Amino acid sequence: MVNIGDVARAAGVARSTASYALSGKRSVSDEVRRRVAEVAAELGYTPNAGARALATSRAMVIGLLAQFLPDEFAPAMLQYIQGVANTARDLGYDILLSSDPDGPAALKRLTDSRMVDGVVLLNVAEDDERLPVLRAAPQPGALVGLPGDCTGVDVFDLDFEEAGRAMVEHLTALGHRELLLVSQPEHVIERGGAYVWRLQNAAVETAARRGAALHAVHAPSSQPAIGRDLHALLDAHPGATGLLLNNEAAAAALPTVLHERRLTAPADLSVVGRYSDEFARTFSLPFSSIESAPDRLGRMAVRQLVRRIEKELDDEAPHVVRFVAPELVDRGSTAPPRTR
Amino acid sequence: MVNIGDVARAAGVARSTASYALSGKRSVSDEVRRRVAEVAAELGYTPNAGARALATSRAMVIGLLAQFLPDEFAPAMLQYIQGVANTARDLGYDILLSSDPDGPAALKRLTDSRMVDGVVLLNVAEDDERLPVLRAAPQPGALVGLPGDCTGVDVFDLDFEEAGRAMVEHLTALGHRELLLVSQPEHVIERGGAYVWRLQNAAVETAARRGAALHAVHAPSSQPAIGRDLHALLDAHPGATGLLLNNEAAAAALPTVLHERRLTAPADLSVVGRYSDEFARTFSLPFSSIESAPDRLGRMAVRQLVRRIEKELDDEAPHVVRFVAPELVDRGSTAPPRTR
DNA sequence: ACCGATCGTCGAACCGGTTCGAGAACTCAA
DNA sequence: TTGAGTTCTCGAACCGGTTCGACGATCGGT
DSSP: OOOHHHHHHHHTSOHHHHHHHHHOSSOOOHHHHHHHHHHHHHHTOOOOHHHHHHHHSOOOEEEEEOOOOTTSOHHHHHHHHHHHHHHHHHTTOEEEEEOOSOHHHHHHHHHHTTOOSEEEEOSOOTTOTHHHHHHHSSSOEEEESOOSOOTTSEEEEEOHHHHHHHHHHHHHHTTOOEEEEEEOOHHHHHTTOHHHHHHHHHHHHHHHHHTOEEEEEEOOSSTTHHHHHHHHHHHHOTTOOEEEEOOHHHHHHHHHHHHHHTOOTTTTOEEEEEOOHHHHHHTTOOSEEEOOOHHHHHHHHHHHHHHHHTTOSOTTOOOOEEEEOOOEEOOSOOOSOOOO | OOOHHHHHHHHTSOHHHHHHHHHOSSOOOHHHHHHHHHHHHHHTOOOOHHHHHHHHSOOOEEEEEOOOOTTSOHHHHHHHHHHHHHHHHHTTOEEEEEOOSOHHHHHHHHHHTTOOSEEEEOSOOTTOTHHHHHHHSSSOEEEESOOSOOTTSEEEEEOHHHHHHHHHHHHHHTTOOEEEEEEOOHHHHHTTOHHHHHHHHHHHHHHHHTTOEEEEEEOOSSTTHHHHHHHHHHHHOTTOOEEEEOOHHHHHHHHHHHHHTTOOTTTTOEEEEEOOHHHHHHTTOOSEEEOOOHHHHHHHHHHHHHHHHTTOSOTTOOOOEEEEOOOEEOOSOOOSOOOO
16 A cells, blocks of 8 residues: 555655645745646545554544434434435545444444544433443534533424424414323433423423323324324324324324324325424425425534634633524414314 | 543553453453452443444444435335344444435545444435435445345345335235235335345236236325325226335325225225335324334344454355345235226 | 845654563573 | 573554744845
8 A cells, every 4th residue: 555655755755744745834935736636546546444543633533322222113213324425425534324322332442443523423311321431431413402511512403393383382372272292202202302391391282282182192203103192192082183193103104094094184184293304305295394404404513513612712612502493394284274 | 531541550560461350352460350350340441432442443333325216105214224223222222313415425535534333325226316325334224125136245135126026916816806015115225125126026926817907006205295196196097906006105194095085994895005014103004014024124234234343254255145025914904806 | 245034845743552672580491 | 590482561652633933035125
């Protein structure tokens, strides 16, 4: 393999000069710069990443910690991964993907070994075990998801409170008076998925303020249990005319359930979900939904992370907690209620 | 950050001795080994990955090249990624994920810079542009997907020919005489997705041998176009009683289409897909399908790759091309035909 | 003609590991 | 008591980059 010494020799200069010629960090005569560049291209020189990382203490790699939990809906997670990966690439960084179920251990290894210059945590829990490890690490970190304690990290998340409010207001404004809310499985909440509560509490409160009844249930995120649960829910509340979904798997399963009950939206039931447009297109979900903007959140997280890595921010620049405002994408699945 | 020199000093030995004590590559007195281990734990020593990679020319990282193409169904790809990531972790390797649309360039950079010890290519095309780059690289590579030329790489794929045969034989054995096959969009084929042809040709041939008519069409992999196409297909062939799907997006959209037409499987139409069980559960698809085994393929690829990296295989041990035998998972969506 | 500043280049040191060859200390047999 | 063979440890070199300080040449000013 050709190294910078080979390039220097072939160009008839010292190693250091070749380095400066390629990096431009010191002035070099045009003549030499040209010759070095030429020789480097000719020999197919590519710097050794390990050596460069060692010398500069910059790996140009961002760690991405994603956990694929059996009770989470994996396709939704993929969109965040894509957002992060694409943005990182645009900014010149590679992505080291860890799917280790033992998040704290994986994070510690990645940061201590200096394989990564910074870390993005997905699916952050209220009391995330990875956070103490991250705070102790010398590298900066950015989160997608809101933890209880945000000190020392940059945080990005959808504004789930506002999302809950918007969903309910949309339906009550149309005249609905009995609503159903399908959340993530209780298991997700126990593990600290605070966003479930954030949306639900805001929805409950808004419904109360608008004088509507709201029944909230937790549904599993796997099949076929979720189909049964949706049926049971609709059976239990025959008077409900509006359905809110904060559970991607439930949204994916709903078309079949509606079919089995011979119901259509919005004629029989108004439906509003909370998932990304990309998700809706992939699964041809015909329901209006609050955009969860995974690509945007991924991009924001990486952008901020890179700013910290590259010290554009003062070492102790205040950390940010930034919420993306929810937007309702209208796919025509809501209308004024009709008695069933 | 604590390095091996700090450990050595605290333990009162030379750097080299500390290294040997930790790696066990030379005999070291019990006394010293114990003391070094103790001190290392106490100081929280973790070896610097860049330095180690430089010294050993082993990064303990595997490159994973996945392309998220707009006309491919991303959730299906995720399953391969998970299979690869989990197996790599079990074997002590980290995963560098590249989603760069310019595959050849990304691959060249990863291998030339020695960031990775080996590479897994997903979604390999008949005439994949990444292959010449991979063959020129000093690191070994494993593919998921069958290219035209397999020299110099290890290849793993589902046996799509056998899958096509099995699907058709299953339905003809039940008495079906007019079948429909929905493949991936033509765009995928043009790009070299040979698996589409492999399954289709085998299906056509088998149908002919069994005396059945088979109409093959290509459907888009995005919404809402695919729903329209499925409707058009069923309109055009009112006598068809069996539907084969080699297109995940079509499978995901089918429940809604059947609902809209007031059809049910298998009463009105027998359906057989080609996707993983995980996929079926995630989207609650009630159709029998040929298992595409992405986790298994991912695992096989990584296993073989690691064997090559660690030279358990002779440098020129013959490369393998291994097909996974298709298995039909019965979900009760097929039955003898009934005239529509 | 001389002096100081600027420019371009070089050699050496460094990042943090691993590995090789050599030497000290000790064992055991002749 | 000597010599051969082990066992353990050490110093030095190396992997392939980057960066610092120094030095000679060139330039402009007086």
